[in-house]
Amino acid sequence: MSAAPETATIYAYQVGFGDCILVRFTYPGGSLRHMLIDFGTTGLPEHAEKTQMLEIARDIEAKVREGDSGRRLDVLVATHRHADHISGFATNNGAGSGDVIRALDPRFIVQPWTEAPEAPIDWEGPEADVTGQALRQRRASLQAMEDAAGALVAFADAQADQLPKALAEQLRFIGQDNLSNRSAIDNLQAMPGEKRYAYHGCDLGLASVLPGLDVHVLGPPTLRQTDTIRKQRSSDPDEFWQLAPKRLGDALALGGEDRLLFPNAKHRLRSKPLLEHRWLQERIDTANTEMLVGLVRALDAQMNNTSVILLLKAGSKTLLFPGDAQIENWAYALQSDMASLLDDVDLYKVGHHGSRNATPRSMWRRFAKKSDRRGPGRLTSVLSTKHGKHGSEDRKTEVPRRTLVTELDSQSNLYSTEALAPEKLYQQVVLDLR
Numbered sequence: 435m436s437a438a439p440e441t442a443t444i445y446a447y448q449v450g451f452g453d454c455i456l457v458r459f460t461y462p463g464g465s466l467r468h469m470l471i472d473f474g475t476t477g478l479p480e481h482a483e484k485t486q487m488l489e490i491a492r493d494i495e496a497k498v499r500e501g502d503s504g505r506r507l508d509v510l511v512a513t514h515r516h517a518d519h520i521s522g523f524a525t526n527n528g529a530g531s532g533d534v535i536r537a538l539d540p541r542f543i544v545q546p547w548t549e550a551p552e553a554p555i556d557w558e559g560p561e562a563d564v565t566g567q568a569l570r571q572r573r574a575s576l577q578a579m580e581d582a583a584g585a586l587v588a589f590a591d592a593q594a595d596q597l598p599k600a601l602a603e604q605l606r607f608i609g610q611d612n613l614s615n616r617s618a619i620d621n622l623q624a625m626p627g628e629k630r631y632a633y634h635g636c637d638l639g640l641a642s643v644l645p646g647l648d649v650h651v652l653g654p655p656t657l658r659q660t661d662t663i664r665k666q667r668s669s670d671p672d673e674f675w676q677l678a679p680k681r682l683g684d685a686l687a688l689g690g691e692d693r694l695l696f697p698n699a700k701h702r703l704r705s706k707p708l709l710e711h712r713w714l715q716e717r718i719d720t721a722n723t724e725m726l727v728g729l730v731r732a733l734d735a736q737m738n739n740t741s742v743i744l745l746l747k748a749g750s751k752t753l754l755f756p757g758d759a760q761i762e763n764w765a766y767a768l769q770s771d772m773a774s775l776l777d778d779v780d781l782y783k784v785g786h787h788g789s790r791n792a793t794p795r796s797m798w799r800r801f802a803k804k805s806d807r808r809g810p811g812r813l814t815s816v817l818s819t820k821h822g823k824h825g826s827e828d829r830k831t832e833v834p835r836r837t838l839v840t841e842l843d844s845q846s847n848l849y850s851t852e853a854l855a856p857e858k859l860y861q862q863v864v865l866d867l868r
Contacts, residue, residue: 437462438646438749440868444781444816445497446861447490448851449475450482451820451833452518455755455783456494456860458501459644459748466501467644469509470494471744471755471783473522473535474618477823481856487522491531493859498538507538508643512545512622513757514741518787523618532621540627541643546654548740550631632742634659634766646748650775652767653743653759660766738786739763745775749867752778756785756792764794776800780814781865784842787819788834804845813846814863820852 439459447454452475459467473494478486499505512520523532590602630638634655640647741757743764752775756764767773779801786792798804803813817834825831842848849861 438867439467440749440866442748442751442753442781442865442867444753444783444861444863444865446783446816446818446849446851446863447493448479448482448854448859449473449487449490449518449522449818450479450851451475451477451787451823452521453513453757453787453818454490454522455816455818456497457746457753458497459647461646465503467503467508468498468501469511469644470507470535470540471511472513472519472757473531474517474519475521476518477820479820479856487531488529488534490859491522491534495534495538503541503643507535507540509542509544509640510535510540510622510625510627511742511744511755512543512549513755514546514738515549515619516738516758517615517618519757520618520622521615523621524615525617525621530617532618536621536625540625542630542638542640543622543625543627544630544632544638544742544744545622546740546742547631547633547656548654550629632744634770635772648747650745650747650772651742652745652770652772652775653756653763654740655763655766738792743767745772745779747775751780751865751867753781753783753865754779755783758786758792760786760789760791761794764797768794768796773800777802779803781863782813782815782846784815784817784819784834784838786833787824788817788838788842789825790831790835790838793838798841806844808847814865815842815846815848816861816863817842817848817850817852819850 439461441460443458443460445456445458447456453472454474455471457469457471459469461467473487473491475487483489494507498507512523514520523535524530525532525536527533590597594602630640632638632651632654634651634653636651638649638651640649738758738760739762741759741763743756743759744754746753746755754776768776776797777800780803782801784793801813803811805812817839819834821832821834824833825835827836839848839850849863851861854861
């Protein structure tokens with residue numbers, strides 16, 4: 435089968451604050467191919483049952499089994515290891531959502547180059563002339579980041595009575611999101627399909643299962659290609675990427691009796707301060723907690739900047755799936771020879787659930803098909819998100835960002851999982867590729 439697909443159907447599943455996108459390509463004669471991009475959540479909708487993720491997995495299974503590709507999932511993409519993108523791959527003694535996906539026996543598993551096994555801690559990525567499938571290394575620093583996230587969650591739990599409620603919830607949420615679900619990670623690594631570790635410009639070699647498609651990898655760049663991501667680390671100390679567990683553990687004093695941020699300093703929890711001292715102590719406490727929030731946000735940003743960015747050219751249409759890529763990830767692609775590919779984007783899977791820094795204005799301006807008029811050829815946007823889980827409206831960091839959603843709605847045909855009726859499992863978008 436060498437002909438190009440005739441239609442692409444996008445199923446954006448209701449996972450609340452998370453991502454789960456199944457793309458079905460229909461070829462002449464009715465032949466089907468399927469690509470699953472992410473499967474995770476950190477907060478289902480209030481109306482959803484606890485079995486929602488398993489129900490989604492079974493729906494994906496039913497759709498894939500309709501195909502003629504050996505009744506297997508053709509491509510599984512885990513854009514990065516945030517829980518809201520991979521938690522659905524977790525197993526449970528053969529009865530979990532991840533067990534269902536594993537039984538679909540994916541032919542290819544695509545992950546960022548940072549997930550390649552056995553990399554030294556200071557690895558800067560593959561050489562430019564090395565294909566993704568040849569990589570057999572992994573950034574051990576991701577384990578360090580996971581340890582740091584665990585420390586943050588433990589601190590938020592231990593200090594729940596002393597920290598402002600909103601701050602404790604924010605620390606716990608971002609920390610938990612950065613905790614790689616070990617079951618999900620192990621399941622992805624153990625799946626028998628061929629592994630492809632993606633970086634900017636590499637050839638994933640998917641033509642055998644997705645004929646007629648051009649698959650372009652725009653990100654993430656390796657550290658050999660650019661120091662953009664390294665500069666992000668310099669704004670939040672370089673050690674945080676690799677040495678966070680020890681340093682963060684020292685700072686949080688998790689083994690201490692009172693588990694305070696600075697256990698050797700005088701603190702209002704140890705003795706009641708004089709009235710004239712309270713003003714200063716409250717401000718010191720505020721500075722300490724703001725520092726902690728800064729560490730958490732730095733951790734979160736680093737993980738997002740390992741996200742795979744895929745651009746698919748299928749027939750007459752171009753589809754863009756950027757995961758949670760933020761500006762440090764995007765910067766290299768936007769300055770590369772591949773940037774012109776963005777001009778023809780027909781479908782945009784909105785990055786990072788609609789956050790303010792994952793849809794760069796320089797990228798948005800390139801989308802030639804956005805328009806304030808509805809009609810054929812207008813840009814389509816797909817948004818998977820849930821209000822109230824991340825960010826602050828007061829600081830204009832809420833996700834999804836109100837001004838971005840307004841722009842998406844006015845300049846594209848916007849499909850959001852938040853608009854789904856409670857009984858609906860997914861948003862469905864069909865593109866004619868002819």
